[in-house]
Amino acid sequence: MRSKVVGVVLVGVGGQGILLAARIAAHAAMLSGFDVKTNEVHGMAQRGGSVMAQISYGMAVHSPLVPKGTARALGALEQVEALRHYDYLAPDGLAVVSSHAILPVTVSAGTARYPEKAEEKLRMVFPRLAYLDAAGLAASLGNVRAANMVLLGALSRGLSLPEEAWLESLHSCGREGDRDLNWAAFQLGRSIKL
Amino acid sequence: MANIVDHGLGSPMKRLISGNEAIARGAYEAGVTVATGYPGTPSTEILESLAGYEDVYCQWSPNEKVAFEVAAGASCAGARSIVTMKHVGLNVAADPLMTLSYIGVEGGFVACVADDPGMHSSQNEQDSRNYARFAKVPLFEPADSQEAKDFTIMALEISEKYKTPVILRSTTRVSHSCSLVELGERINPSREIGLEKNPPRFVPIPVWGRPMRIRLEERLCQLTREAETSAANRVEWRDRTLGIVTSSISYHYAREVWPAASTLKLGFSYPFPDALLQKFASRVENVLVVEELDSILEEHIKSLGIACQGREHIPGIGELSVDRLLASRAKIEKRETPPETRPDLWHDLPPRPPVLCPGCPHRGVFFALGRHDVVVTGDIGCYSLGAFKPLDRMDIILCMGAGVSMAQGLEKAGERRRIVGVVGDSTFFHSGITGLLDIVYNKGRSTIIVLDNRTTAMTGHQDHPGTGRTLMGEATKEISIEAIGRACGIERIRTVDPYNLQDTSRAIAEEIEADEPSLIISQSSCPLREKRRLGEPLRISAERCQACKRCLALACPAIECPDEMPSINQVLCSGCGLCEQLCPFEAVVRNQ
Numbered sequence: 001m002r003s004k005v006v007g008v009v010l011v012g013v014g015g016q017g018i019l020l021a022a023r024i025a026a027h028a029a030m031l032s033g034f035d036v037k038t039n040e041v042h043g044m045a046q047r048g049g050s051v052m053a054q055i056s057y058g059m060a061v062h063s064p065l066v067p068k069g070t071a072r073a074l075g076a077l078e079q080v081e082a083l084r085h086y087d088y089l090a091p092d093g094l095a096v097v098s099s100h101a102i103l104p105v106t107v108s109a110g111t112a113r114y115p116e117k118a119e120e121k122l123r124m125v126f127p128r129l130a131y132l133d134a135a136g137l138a139a140s141l142g143n144v145r146a147a148n149m150v151l152l153g154a155l156s157r158g159l160s161l162p163e164e165a166w167l168e169s170l171h172s173c174g175r176e177g178d179r180d181l182n183w184a185a186f187q188l189g190r191s192i193k194l
Numbered sequence: 195m196a197n198i199v200d201h202g203l204g205s206p207m208k209r210l211i212s213g214n215e216a217i218a219r220g221a222y223e224a225g226v227t228v229a230t231g232y233p234g235t236p237s238t239e240i241l242e243s244l245a246g247y248e249d250v251y252c253q254w255s256p257n258e259k260v261a262f263e264v265a266a267g268a269s270c271a272g273a274r275s276i277v278t279m280k281h282v283g284l285n286v287a288a289d290p291l292m293t294l295s296y297i298g299v300e301g302g303f304v305a306c307v308a309d310d311p312g313m314h315s316s317q318n319e320q321d322s323r324n325y326a327r328f329a330k331v332p333l334f335e336p337a338d339s340q341e342a343k344d345f346t347i348m349a350l351e352i353s354e355k356y357k358t359p360v361i362l363r364s365t366t367r368v369s370h371s372c373s374l375v376e377l378g379e380r381i382n383p384s385r386e387i388g389l390e391k392n393p394p395r396f397v398p399i400p401v402w403g404r405p406m407r408i409r410l411e412e413r414l415c416q417l418t419r420e421a422e423t424s425a426a427n428r429v430e431w432r433d434r435t436l437g438i439v440t441s442s443i444s445y446h447y448a449r450e451v452w453p454a455a456s457t458l459k460l461g462f463s464y465p466f467p468d469a470l471l472q473k474f475a476s477r478v479e480n481v482l483v484v485e486e487l488d489s490i491l492e493e494h495i496k497s498l499g500i501a502c503q504g505r506e507h508i509p510g511i512g513e514l515s516v517d518r519l520l521a522s523r524a525k526i527e528k529r530e531t532p533p534e535t536r537p538d539l540w541h542d543l544p545p546r547p548p549v550l551c552p553g554c555p556h557r558g559v560f561f562a563l564g565r566h567d568v569v570v571t572g573d574i575g576c577y578s579l580g581a582f583k584p585l586d587r588m589d590i591i592l593c594m595g596a597g598v599s600m601a602q603g604l605e606k607a608g609e610r611r612r613i614v615g616v617v618g619d620s621t622f623f624h625s626g627i628t629g630l631l632d633i634v635y636n637k638g639r640s641t642i643i644v645l646d647n648r649t650t651a652m653t654g655h656q657d658h659p660g661t662g663r664t665l666m667g668e669a670t671k672e673i674s675i676e677a678i679g680r681a682c683g684i685e686r687i688r689t690v691d692p693y694n695l696q697d698t699s700r701a702i703a704e705e706i707e708a709d710e711p712s713l714i715i716s717q718s719s720c721p722l723r724e725k726r727r728l729g730e731p732l733r734i735s736a737e738r739c740q741a742c743k744r745c746l747a748l749a750c751p752a753i754e755c756p757d758e759m760p761s762i763n764q765v766l767c768s769g770c771g772l773c774e775q776l777c778p779f780e781a782v783v784r785n786q
Contacts, residue, residue: 002450013546026210026372027210030210030374035373035374036210036372036373036374037338037371037372037373038210038371038372038373039367039370039371039372040370041314041370047548047549047550047551047576047579048546048547048548048549048551048751049546049547049548050546061373062446062447062449062450063443063446063447063450063515063516064338064367064371064372064373064443064446065367065371065515065516067450067515067516067517067520068517080543080544080546081546083539083543084539084540084543084546086539087536103754103756104544104545104546104547105546105547105549105749105751106544106545106546106547107544107754107756108751108753108754108755108756108763109584109746109749109753109755110743110746110755110756112544112545113542113544113756114544114756115542115543115544121539124537125537125539
């Protein structure tokens with residue numbers, strides 16, 4: 001199913017820049033000549049909840065939601081969110097997960113536990129996994145907030161959109177002052193050996 | 195950068211926009227000059243987006259009934275108008291809707307309603323298509339952003355041609371998904387503005403209302419012909435074994451799950467295009483109706499004597515999806531769904547629910563309320579989150595404004611505990627004032643707390659009559675909640691600082707004992723909106739902390755205690771000081 005439509009799912013916690021990353025990916029697909037649909041869940045993100053953005057692109061896209069088990073790529077800026085949404089990824093899909101932990105209130109209040117050995121669990125459910133310290137890599141470029149762009153760059157290796165589409169998209173989305181940093185962070189992520 | 199696109203998908207006039215932005219664009223292109231609404235997810239962005247265009251007057255009204263009436267007035271005067279709301283907002287606006295179809299409209303009038311199947315951010319899920327049939331008005335249902343724009347324009351044209359209000363009904367997945375839209379130019383309105391002096395046309399007192407009723411039925415017949423030939427309704431012939439009748443986002447899901455089936459996609463779905471339904475059904479072997487929530491299409495199709503399947507296989511609770519419909523298809527075809535082989539990880543994953551932000555003023559009020567044995571009737575907004583443990587301080591929520599009125603009901607029934615009603619500032623202006631009048635006029639004694647954070651927060655920080663600013667950004671009168679309380683006849687009114695736990699608690703203690711109604715106004719701006727800290731971040735002194743964990747009762751996301759010793763996250767802490775006030779060991783200290 002969905003053999004002609006590529007699904008990409010991005011997850012994280014509010015404030016991590018998931019929605020901007022999704023917009024850039026959607027724009028790159030659009031510039032590459034595809035029909036594109038995206039979906040975002042709003043509102044709760046600012047109040048500590050999870051964020052999920054979905055992108056579908058192909059010659060003709062119907063559902064704006066990616067069916068479970070069909071995503072070609074899953075990008076996660078937070079570990080628990082990667083685990084929580086693992087079933088969106090196709091069996092041969094690429095997971096790119098940042099080794100970042102943001103404690104949910106249920107954990108910080110002591111009513112739930114943050115999983116230990118998160119990396120182990122991730123490797124168990126994602127046969128193709130790139131586990132990277134996106135925040136650390138972004139920090140090496142001067143701004144930890146560009147972690148979303150590092151992640152997107154790594155994720156782009158699992159999609160076959162042309163580099164020019166990514167370049168043009170990164171240079172037309174987001175705040176003007178951030179664009180050079182975003183492109184640098186994206187390229188850094190894209191250059192990582194998966 | 196050279197244009198790398200062949201077939202124009204990236205061309206300047208095509209944009210990737212949300213359903214809501216597309217509805218706004220449609221209204222703009224169709225020459226709408228007046229737009230009103232009340233914030234409500236998933237509809238809020240329609241008006242916010244429209245307010246960014248030139249030549250469209252946009253306003254937030256105190257509630258959807260008023261918004262609807264304002265737009266109706268504008269339309270009767272000749273201006274193309276829209277009103278926007280979520281599904282429960284249409285309930286509030288139902289009274290003017292029902293009679294507007296009698297007196298009719300002049301300039302096109304479209305009520306844009308966004309349903310929320312699955313209750314992503316609502317207290318119920320309801321199928322607003324029912325209102326079209328109930329009010330006897332046309333209904334349009336876009337399935338994606340291009341249709342959201344095109345159908346808004348079509349709806350305004352139909353509205354004007356037949357002088358009828360029209361409902362444009364969206365859902366969360368249409369409103370908040372983005373898809374490609376080709377933009378067009380605005381047609382500038384050319385109608386003369388002015389209410390025609392013609393009481394038999396506009397005044398539905400019975401002698402004039404009864405002929406309106408008859409004309410309404412005649413109009414429905416004409417609209418049926420219109421729907422039967424509308425470009426918004428489309429038959430797609432493929433394999434004739436199965437014909438699917440569907441509308442809205444369900445169409446797209448059905449296309450993925452049954453790619454070979456023929457489909458009748460309804461976009462102008464009321465009045466029912468009977469001739470089209472009959473023709474389609476007669477040319478396929480089996481008819482399956484795929485619709486969310488209520489079985490409106492299915493029941494109507496059966497009433498025409500057409501055999502079809504639907505709700506027995508397609509779930510009516512919650513939203514549909516490709517995944518759910520795949521299961522439906524397997525059931526219909528009597529295939530076993532393969533057993534779940536994926537590991538169940540979710541059992542061990544910590545939930546990440548939405549919570550009150552660090553520094554939220556509501557936290558202080560709820561915590562103070564926690565010290566008293568009271569029943570709390572609550573309302574809709576960010577503060578609804580006070581219902582969750584550990585704050586656990588909201589016992590019942592019904593709908594907008596009921597936080598005030600239910601308090602009166604509990605009291606008159608004989609509730610023995612003291613009763614406190616909690617309502618936000620925007621909700622107060624929406625429908626709390628009439629409840630307050632009831633308490634005073636009907637001799638109640640409840641204590642009502644208005645949580646005044648100077649904004650309509652949960653929906654994205656919109657202005658309201660208490661903020662002193664309009665949607666268009668102009669300064670205006672700032673209406674005083676205290677003055678309204680006095681005008682309602684309440685004599686015991688006090689304002690508290692929600693960051694002062696002791697004062698707030700004392701105010702509550704005194705007011706709940708009073709033998710007359712009280713109004714407590716908790717006043718402090720939403721820190722998320724202001725994007726400001728309330729003070730320097732606090733920290734917990736390891737020497738003084740005894741790990742009693744009393745601070746965790748505040749449910750503040752900045753206080754972290756995954757193990758034994760709590761600590762304060764320096765990035766998240768807003769410096770509000772509530773934890774400092776409640777620590778019995780003075781272990782919470784300000785950074786030097």
